[in-house]
Amino acid sequence: MGGTNRMRVLGIVGSPRRGGNTEILVDEILAGATEAGADTEKIILNELNILPCQACDACKDGGECVQEDDMSELLTQMESYPIWVLGTPVYWWGPSAQFKAFIDRWYGANQAVFKGRTIIVTIPMGSGNNKIAQHIVGMLNDIADYLGMDIAATVLAPGVHKRGAVREHQQVLDAAHQAGRDAVEGDN
Numbered sequence: 001m002g003g004t005n006r007m008r009v010l011g012i013v014g015s016p017r018r019g020g021n022t023e024i025l026v027d028e029i030l031a032g033a034t035e036a037g038a039d040t041e042k043i044i045l046n047e048l049n050i051l052p053c054q055a056c057d058a059c060k061d062g063g064e065c066v067q068e069d070d071m072s073e074l075l076t077q078m079e080s081y082p083i084w085v086l087g088t089p090v091y092w093w094g095p096s097a098q099f100k101a102f103i104d105r106w107y108g109a110n111q112a113v114f115k116g117r118t119i120i121v122t123i124p125m126g127s128g129n130n131k132i133a134q135h136i137v138g139m140l141n142d143i144a145d146y147l148g149m150d151i152a153a154t155v156l157a158p159g160v161h162k163r164g165a166v167r168e169h170q171q172v173l174d175a176a177h178q179a180g181r182d183a184v185e186g187d188n
């Protein structure tokens with residue numbers, strides 16, 4: 001593999017905590033993808049200006065989104081990556097506000113951006129019980145079905161509360177690494 005045929009993988013971090021568990025997991029997935037020959041890039045949603053959807057339907061009435069922020073550039077960027085890594089921590093049984101605002105803005109996007117995309121999901125949580133992530137997992141599975149995307153892997157990290165605690169969970173890091181490798185190898 002090489003030159004222009006290299007697979008491209010975009011990591012999207014939905015936690016505001018730099019060096020936190022979500023970022024570590026996304027990094028590990030990207031490292032696996034790099035090992036399999038992909039070019040990777042990482043986005044921190046909290047460092048972009050992504051405003052909430054206003055449900056004005058300007059986008060559906062043939063116009064542009066009324067929000068003048070970083071989302072349209074991000075969508076253009078996302079379009080050039082066949083594989084996306086979506087990471088969010090569990091906040092109150094759901095995703096972070098940054099992540100949910102990002103997903104809500106998919107409403108106004110050209111739906112062709114999503115169809116056929118491969119996704120890897122990763123979710124850390126303080127609780128030791130994976131079930132805490134069930135609403136986020138269910139939400140993303142339903143969204144993927146609806147938009148015609150394929151979820152290649154879901155890497156859950158229970159029992160990690162403090163910043164960087166997931167580094168103590170080698171099995172989860174290995175699963176993340178492998179998910180990155182497999183997605184690239186499976187998509188080539």
Ligand SMILES: Cc1cc2nc3c(=O)[nH]c(=O)nc-3n(C[C@H](O)[C@H](O)[C@H](O)COP(=O)(O)O)c2cc1C
Pocket residue numbers: 015016017019020021022023089090091092093094124125126127128132160161162163164
């Ligand atoms: C506002 C907030 C809400 C949270 N809610 C939950 C929760 O409902 N269940 C849970 O298991 N952990 C919860 N946590 C813990 C985070 O999921 C956990 O610390 C995670 O590892 C954070 O990821 P990060 O290091 O990438 O920020 C919450 C943390 C915050 C800051």
